[in-house]
Amino acid sequence: MAEYHGLSQIFTTTETSLYNNLFKSPNPPFHSPTALILEISPNPFPQTNHTTTTNFVPIIKNNYNFDNLEILDHELETYRSKFNGHGHDNSNNCNVYVAGHVLVYPSYNGFFEKPGLFLDQMFVRKCYRGMKFGKLLFSAVAMQAEKMGMGMVDWLVADWNEETINFYEKMGAHYIPEYRLCKLYGDQLQAFGKKSD
Amino acid sequence: MAEYHGLSQIFTTTETSLYNNLFKSPNPPFHSPTALILEISPNPFPQTNHTTTTNFVPIIKNNYNFDNLEILDHELETYRSKFNGHGHDNSNNCNVYVAGHVLVYPSYNGFFEKPGLFLDQMFVRKCYRGMKFGKLLFSAVAMQAEKMGMGMVDWLVADWNEETINFYEKMGAHYIPEYRLCKLYGDQLQAFGKKSD
Secondary structure, rough: OOOOOEEEEEEEHHHHHHHHHHOOOOOOOOOOOOOEEEEOOOOOOOOOOOOOOOOOOOOOOOOOHHHOHHOOOOOOOOOOOOOOOOEEEEOOOOOOEEEEEEEEEEEEEHHHHHOOEEEEEEEEOHHHHHOHHHHOOOOOOEEEEEEEHEEEEEEEOOOHHHHHHHHHHHHEEEEEEEEEEEEEEEHHHHHHHHHHO | OOOOOHHHHOOOOHHHEEEEEEEEEEOOOOOOOEEEEEEOOOOOOOOOOOOOOOOOOOOOOOOOOOOOOOHHOOOOOOOOOOOOOOOOOOOOOOOOOOEEEEEEEOOOOOOOOOOOEEEEEEEHHHOOOOOOHHHHHHHHHHHHHOOOOOEEEEEEEEEHHHHHHHHHHHHOEEEEEEEEEEEEEEHHHHHHHHOOO
């Protein structure tokens, strides 16, 4: 994804940093950086009774046909899920595969009464595009924000990505072209640690 | 500030919402939405020994001349601070005034190893502009991010605001014009609460 956005030179994520940032927060999901994982399976998913306190109920859809997963997805083994909805399945027999994800964190805007979610990244693996999974992931975020009584969902989009902008506008989003991203990082940020005034 | 940015129509903040969003979080400052207040006084500020656990030490500058505050600031009483650095001063004799603020919240970017701060808004009251207070507020945020071991500070800037963009670039920031803001809120967000698929 960083390559697609031409941002490989700023990419510093490691498996450890991802683990620390997503799973070691003392805050519950959606009150700290949180990933929603899009999983697919040729078998029906169990309609489990979730008794979590995180205010999130997994969204299960059965209207897809994944009988020929091996033909569709040539990296199937790489993306085999170790989590089958009941907990970790270390037997590696879990017939569930990761097809995409979305990453959000709680946000705030001083002009709004209620806090929100910032959608940091959304990704669907290439072989699963055109199946409305982007819509599914985006809807899951918007539904969650609404359910938690939040006032907004914010995200950034590249101006050359017309198809994506159209997609978001169809979902009801406001595209605000005049707001541009500024970012301080690396040496320029570290320099502030050495300044005395 | 919302008027200046042409965003009065989306402004829904109330005193209560501001209080709830900024002061009722179970998380410490900078781990939830946090405001830094720029206060000025004709008297020297006390160099107090701060024993807070919030990892923030107030920045005190004495190289300003505010002997004629009443002439400079015609809304002085409105902005008299009730907080004098030692706690609330209900006697209303506190000779300290609010000149500006900056609002931040913790952010995350999946391409970066370390989390960061998102700078939501920065404001210096009109009569205090041109005194490098913007630089002071921005530096305070960058220094705090660096001190907390964060990897970035992100914010948005209006593309027509050339002076501000130049200011940020001089501070070492990267201006990334291709990233534009998308925002889902109001009726369009609420619609997702009613959707079943």
